[in-house]
Amino acid sequence: MLEWIRFAIVVSAMIIAASVLLRSSSIGMGWLPLVALLRAAVQLGAVSLLLGGVxxxxxxxxxxxxxxxxxxxxxxxxxxxxxxxGRLATVAGTIVGAGTAITVILGTGLVGLIPQSVIAVAGIVIGGCMTVATLSSRHYLAGVRARRDEVEAWLSLGAHPWEAVDLPRREAVREALIPNLDQTKSTGLVTLPGAFVGALFGGATALEAAQFQLIVLAGLAFGGTITALLTTRIASRSSVLPADPA
Structure with missing residues (x-):
């Protein structure tokens, strides 16, 4: 009981402190960290119950x-x-990117078709591709807005929409993939990812945990690349430029 009380106090203190710091700095995020953690707690509780029946x-x-x-x-x-x-682009990018990576990982037998393993791999890859889709779409939006005059000039010369926005599209893909690739490069030196730690806690040897983590990292890189390319490719096919922020 004491462990649960300490857990609740420390976690609550950290997330409330984060929210207060953001509000006092006028960042404009309100109580988003607190709301996000409360939502995560509810969702993890539901997941725990569901996994018990798997x-x-x-x-x-x-x-x-x-x-x-x-x-x-x-x-x-x-x-x-x-x-x-944007909605079509991000949804298609997430589903195709994550779906392709998960299919390769499971289809080649790198990870056994054990329900818990399938859920673990799918959750990590889908979450990573979701983040990449969001980052690539937002960077693409910002890039097109920043280069509006250049894009409109290309269009006036008869360029196709995807040709006119090619530079901000490529920049968006690069910026969306850098965080995950940086984390991959620092794995083992700066970070110990959840898949590695989880496998160790689950009884795997250090070598088996490292192998599982490398599978996940490769899947994230593969799926994320597909997601970023497809998301920006679909968005670049639009003949309508995004409106400037109000």
């Missing part, structure tokens, strides 16, 4: 993966509402 009903793992895809799609679509064709 062992007795393995088919529920498929439903859980579908739920993760749906939630990720809704999240990215909401973030891309200012971008013409």
């Amino acid at each position: 062992a007795t009903a393995p088919w529920t793992a498929v439903l859980f993966v579908v739920l993760m895809f749906s939630t990720a799609s809704l999240t990215t679509a909401r973030r891309a509402r200012e971008l013409p064709r």
Whole structure:
């Protein structure tokens, strides 16, 4: 009981402090960190209950993966509402990118078709691709806005929309992938990712945990690259330029 009380106090103190610091600095995020953590707590509680039934009903793992895809799609679509064709671009990018990477990992037998393993791999890859879709769409939006005069000049010369926005599109892909690739480069020296630590806690040897982590990192790089390229490619096909912020 004492452990739970200490857990609640420390976690609450950290997240409230983060929210207060943001509000006092006039960042404009309100109580978002606190709201996000409360939402995460509710969702993790529900997930814990659902995972308890996976062992007795393995088919529920498929439903859980579908739920993760749906939630990720809704999240990215909401973030891309200012971008013409943004919702379609981010949803397609997330589903195709994550789906391709997960299919390769599971289809080649790198990870066994054990419900818990499937959910773990799918959750990490889908989450990573969701982040890449959001970053690529937002960087693309900012890039096109910043280069509006240049883009309009290319269009006036008869260039196709995707040709006129090629430079901000490529910059958006690069910026969206850098955070994940930087984390990959620093793995083992600066960070110990959750997949590695989780595998160790689950009873795997250090070598097995490292192998699992490398599979996940490769899947994130592969799926994220597809996501960023497809998201920006679909967005660049729009003949309508994004409006300037009000």
